[in-house]
Amino acid sequence: MEQYIIKGGNPLVGEVEIGGAKNAALGILAAAIMTDDTVRIDNLPDVQDINVLLEAIGEIGVRVDRISRTSVLINGSGIGSISVDYEYIKKIRASYYLLGALLGKYKKAEVPLPGGCNIGSRPIDLHLKGFKALGAKTRISNGAIIAEADHLRGNHIYLDTVSVGATINIMMAASMAEGRTIIENSAKEPHVVDVANFLNSMGANIKGAGTDVIRIRGVEKLHATEYSIIPDQIEAGTYMFAAAATRGDVIVKNVIPKHLEATTAKLVEIGCQVEEFDDAVRVVATGRLNNTNVKTLPYPGYPTDMQPQIGVALALAEGTSIVTESIFENRFKYVDELIRMGADVKVEGNTAVIYGTEKLTGARVSAPDLRAGAALVIAGLAAEGITIVDDIVYIQRGYEYFEEKLRSLGAEIERVSSEKEIKKFKLRVG
């Protein structure tokens, strides 16, 4: 089992380059199998979730040709099975995007029900509601969802909750349905727009992505394209908060500043200077951070995927902050770990009251999920002394070259897998 070992206390200073958006890439890779032509995708993030999805599509007969670390050629003409293996869905929930992609292309898909996830219950009823509205029958058999239709026909679909996954999944299936689909109360996240742009570049006819009404006119066939994925706003935001919590000065490059507005606004509120460039942002934190309140909301609100990171910064701020999590019920699991590092936080239901403390001290903690894991690394970088973060497989799911990028900013962090390596690190950093 690998761990991160961190000697905290160094302000992060320098420049860091952000990779492609993981959550956009998951949708785009699934959509790429909807044509029999070869599709080229660039700016692919080199993270575990993406590698697992590439394996999953390879398994059903898709030709996957990784031409470089960040580029891949996908050819879905040889798909021999519409049934996805449980092993993959267990590892990445987002392989449920193959439901919408296969249903759109072949009018039939079989994907195992995603298992429970550690950030709360994550139903997919809205995805299924959408498929049914398009004329598909859905049933559950032997733990898998089977969706099939003689014809898919466009329809008017209202999403009861704003859901990124349901919006993307329905958009994919509707792109190859007959006639017009309208998705109301759709998610507006940048990665929804990116998947829509990608599908449009393959010949789909999707309008309104990025607003809460998406209109899709179905087409019979999709075709080849070359497409570059947008930068990862959550990876970017994570480095922005790492700069804030360590009182550093970091230029985060290859970003779309507009996508970071909610994060930027909160950083400014807590006393950081944020400078925006065309495709970069600079975050400078000098003194102690201020308290604030924050509530997670669908885009353009403050992202739930950035909640643990701001939680760590606020644990070090002056005064009391209130963090309300309104998307997933189980996203405060990092708090117990943070308390072990000296934070003063009380969680009640979906609210955390954070009483800022002047310093955190290093401890052995464990990553409860992807973003919470990254937040604990930030805590370790800001803390006095040595922090060991266990269960870093979660972090590797979504951050490419995490420790390398942090080291390039002056962090003392290493990935280790034995007591011997831990000792060696401690000896080296003194």
Ligand code: UD1
């Ligand atoms: C995506 C992101 C995840 C992010 C989340 C919210 C991917 C791969 N993952 O997850 O990182 O935290 O958006 O921004 O892009 N819901 C239902 N029924 C459904 C679907 C969702 O009730 O059928 C509820 C969920 O329980 C949750 C809310 O809707 O409370 C939002 O979930 P959703 O936007 O669907 O999240 P994901 O797409 O799973």
